[in-house]
Amino acid sequence: MPLVVEKLNHTYMKGGPYETQALYDISFTIHDGEFVGLIGHTGSGKSTLVQHLNGLLQPTSGRVLVDGTDLSDKNADRKQIRCKVGLVFQYAENQLFEETVEKDIAFGPKNLGLNAEEIDRRVREAMRQVSLDYDRIAKKSVFELSGGQMRRVAIAGVLAMKPSVLVLDEPCAGLDPHGREEILKLIRRLHRESGTTIVMVSHSMDDVAQLAERVMVMHRGHMVMDGTPEEIFTRGEELRQMGLDVPQVVQLCEQLRMRGFDIPERIYRMEDIRELITQICKKGGYHAQ
């Protein structure tokens, strides 16, 4: 089920005194099972773009195709589309409203008109996927939970719709390091275990470097880069000019290279650099150089 975006333009408040164009001629295709990291500075149009992916915003021109269905088609079944493409908003815990965790997660499946058994099954499944203990938490009020837990409940609320594409807008924003780690782990697991296609919006290069197989970079409403992390992160200078940074691992590599170590290009993952440094140490470390 590919997700195709063709020549997408979006202008806010067209014709008014505050008219602003947020997206310019964006085109790309996302294939099944891909893990895409979408990076950009604040105001680069990331959030606007992801809202097009399940038809919450309509393009000013251009089109978005989900599984061959044009989202701007008036007759398209919106519920069906929103079921296929699950969107987790920024600060998703702000959308929680029910008395209990269980009821809140059930909101999506209920809207799909499923029966009680299926809803219960999906709620349990979704809670398992985000590692929340059903017996302990399901009957609690959402407002008793910690920030990280609330975020996970919100993600479970979207997962309960069983989307085949999951779009997450800054899933780690405003969480403490532990909460971040938890969320990233669960996203990685979702991708590996269920083969869910993932689009993760982030301005943290490190998160994207650890997880994504493909990176898209947006700048002022334009899609300026689209490629593998190796390709993108070797263009550090350009990224810096856009007010973005390269992952810390890449920065470390650059520093090491400057001090005369022989570090190959295209290293951006924590595991790889750890491996490399241990090797160097075994060989006798700095003095051997």
Add this chain to the structure above:
Amino acid sequence: MLNDITLGQYFPGNSPIHRMDPRAKLLLTVVYIVALFLVKSFVGYALSLAFLYLVVRLAKIPFKYLIKGVKPLRFIILFTFLLNLFFLTGEKVLLVLGPFRLTQEALFNALYFSLRLVFLVMGSSVLTLTTSPVQLTDALERILHPLQRFHFPAHELAMMMTIALRFIPTLLDETDKIQKAQMARGADFESGNLIQRAKAMIPLLVPLFVSSFRRANDLAMAMEARCYRGGDHRTRLRELRYTRLDGMAALAVCGFVALIVLEGHFFG
């Protein structure tokens, strides 16, 4: 979908009208509205229109924005028109429709009333289009200031209005976001009968209330932390000052009122 609501409908610009002191604008708008009630004939309304047109040209606002301001009131205007048309009595009968007698006086009166309403709305639209909400509350505070002698909480009132105005766009943004988040979970805000629709609002209203309370709490805390306390001895960031511009505007409005009074004398 909430983008369509232009709140306070401020149309930014740097025209002489924009640069006027908001107090002067507020007071002169009141004078203009009072003058509208003195109008006694179509000549007077033509004068009012001409005056309004001049001001709008000076303010460099597209005229269609004024029309847009009248649009939501079209039913009230129509209702007033019809009410006056059929329930006023007069001598020159133009038409008899069952129990209703349509007279010339009634027709004129109905037209006058509707025109008055239209001009009233357009006149005050010029004020809100050229004055930002914050300027407006500032002006209101200054105008109401003398009443503080009688324990009227002018400053507090203005502060409350400023805060409310400040947070309306924020809340609209928030509403839009939560609405979309719930729509992403298959919520449906658009179809169903009245009860279903009211029920569909719950997933929207609960998070909105929660976040409003949190915001109010944060704001109160932030104000406390900066030792905010009421109106006495506070200096302001923007001092309001009357300038020559305001004097000229006052003269223009006086001229307009004089013309209207004369019109009442000759055509009334």
